Amino acid sequence: MHRRLMPSKLSGIVWLAAVAATGGLTLFLQGDRSDFRGIAEDAKSIVSTASSVEIIEIRVQPGQIVRAGDTVVRLRSPELSMRIAQVKREIEGASGDANLNRSETQRRVAQLRAEFAARRAELLGNIRTLTDLNARNRSLVSGFKAMGMESAGTASTGLQEQILSIRHQLAVEQSGIDNQIELLEGSKGSMGRLAASRDQALRNELAILLEEERHLSIVASIDGIVDSTHHRVGEKLSPFTPILTLSGQRPTLVRGYIHERVRTELQVGDSVVVSAVGMRPARVPGVVTGIGARIVELPSRLWKAPGIPMWGRETIVAISPTNPLLLGEMVSVHRPGKSTGVLP
Numbered sequence: 001m002h003r004r005l006m007p008s009k010l011s012g013i014v015w016l017a018a019v020a021a022t023g024g025l026t027l028f029l030q031g032d033r034s035d036f037r038g039i040a041e042d043a044k045s046i047v048s049t050a051s052s053v054e055i056i057e058i059r060v061q062p063g064q065i066v067r068a069g070d071t072v073v074r075l076r077s078p079e080l081s082m083r084i085a086q087v088k089r090e091i092e093g094a095s096g097d098a099n100l101n102r103s104e105t106q107r108r109v110a111q112l113r114a115e116f117a118a119r120r121a122e123l124l125g126n127i128r129t130l131t132d133l134n135a136r137n138r139s140l141v142s143g144f145k146a147m148g149m150e151s152a153g154t155a156s157t158g159l160q161e162q163i164l165s166i167r168h169q170l171a172v173e174q175s176g177i178d179n180q181i182e183l184l185e186g187s188k189g190s191m192g193r194l195a196a197s198r199d200q201a202l203r204n205e206l207a208i209l210l211e212e213e214r215h216l217s218i219v220a221s222i223d224g225i226v227d228s229t230h231h232r233v234g235e236k237l238s239p240f241t242p243i244l245t246l247s248g249q250r251p252t253l254v255r256g257y258i259h260e261r262v263r264t265e266l267q268v269g270d271s272v273v274v275s276a277v278g279m280r281p282a283r284v285p286g287v288v289t290g291i292g293a294r295i296v297e298l299p300s301r302l303w304k305a306p307g308i309p310m311w312g313r314e315t316i317v318a319i320s321p322t323n324p325l326l327l328g329e330m331v332s333v334h335r336p337g338k339s340t341g342v343l344p
Contacts, residue, residue, distance in 0.1 A: 035334050036264075036315065037277065037302055038256025040325045042248040044227065047218055053077050054236045055243070062228050066220040066246065073243055075216040080209060087206045094199045109181050116177040123170045127163055134159040224248045252321050254286060256333050257298045257312040266291065266315070270335055274319055277330045284323040286333070290316040301330065 057074040060066060137159065227245040231237060254274055258264055266272075268288050276282035292314035303310050317333055325331065 035332060036256045036258045036262075036312075037330060037332050038254040038315070038317070039299070039301070040251035040274075040319075040327065040329045040331050041253055041255050042224075042251050042327060043253060045221055045224070045246040047073060047243045047246065048240050049075060049216070049218070049237075049243075050239050051077050051212075052079065052237065052239060053216065055231055055233050058229060058233055058244070060226045060229070060244070062226050064226045065224075065249070066226060067223050068220055070220045071217050072220050072226070072246075073218045075218065077213070077216060080213055080216075084206065084209045084213065087202055087209060091199060091202045091206065094202060112177055112180055116173065119173060120170060123166050123173075127166050127170075130159050130163045130166070134163070218243075220246060222246065222248055247327065248321065249327075250321050250323060251325050251327050251329070252319060253289075254317040254319060254331055254333060256315045256317060256331075257296075257302060257310075258291075258315055259310065259312045260295050262312075266335055272317055272333050272335045274317060274325070275332045275334065276325060277332050280324075282324040284319050284325060286317040286319040288315065289318045290314075 053075040054077075055073065056076050058072070059070075059074070060072045066072060224246045225248075227247050229244040230242050237243065258266070266288060268291060270288045272286050272288060274284045274286045294313070295311050296314055298310045298312055300309075315333075319325070
């Protein structure tokens with residue numbers, strides 16, 4: 001027949017069990033000062049653009065595997081399209097203006113030469129008329145002298161002065177026409193250089209705009225998986241609005257949390273070993289790249305017990321992209337000892 005436990009013995013057993021549970025919980029919460037848990041993640045790539053755009057095509061869907069260089073989204077910018085069309089029109093207009101200016105200059109030069117040719121012919125005709133009249137006057141004067149009559153010769157002198165005056169006027173007008181033609185020819189060169197400079201500036205701007213338009217066809221920057229798409233075809237987006245998110249096929253970092261009760265000596269640059277939690281024997285070397293300076297709530301997945309929140313410092317560990325870990329896998333981080341902190 002079993003003997004019943006006395007109340008005093010029962011209280012002692014309960015007290016010892018409580019002490020043992022408290023000690024076990026303390027060890028469970030604190031553990032090794034170099035150990036903590038985390039989640040294997042990848043640095044996600046968010047696809048966005050720096051201008052207001054409209055989605056015209058999404059070529060991928062969540063879960064799809066993409067390769068670096070694959071086109072994932074095609075966009076359209078109404079403002080960019082309008083500016084490209086405007087610059088093209090200005091280039092065509094500048095070329096037409098340059099041709100028009102050259103034609104106008106040539107027309108004006110030809111007009112001046114034609115007008116001066118007519119004026120020169122008129123003045124030379126006046127000179128010939130006065131020269132003939134002067135010759136007849138001289139002939140008459142010679143006849144008068146042969147008959148013994150004297151003449152003052154004032155008419156001949158006046159005609160010569162008129163001839164000299166017309167010759168001087170012709171020279172002045174010739175010089176004026178030459179100067180005008182020289183100015184027109186010189187301005188044609190200056191206008192040509194100005195037109196060429198403006199044309200080159202417009203073409204440079206067009207090249208920049210076309211390059212921006214080319215970037216509206218967005219390609220994947222990494223080999224990875226489409227996490228999610230945030231918008232649909234036809235939607236108009238503000239600058240820097242996320243369009244879709246890409247993740248790598250392998251984790252490249254561990255986001256872990258050191259419990260707030262643990263006073264670890266872990267530092268940035270320390271080498272650690274990342275192990276898969278569970279039955280898989282995956283072990284990956286890593287380097288601590290960041291330790292949080294404030295206490296935050298741990299993700300519920302890392303809580304020791306359901307419904308009991310835990311708090312700690314976020315710690316980032318970089319791992320080699322060639323590793324056997326799975327994206328989103330829970331891992332354990334252990335620091336066997338300090339090292340140079342270089343990823344193998």
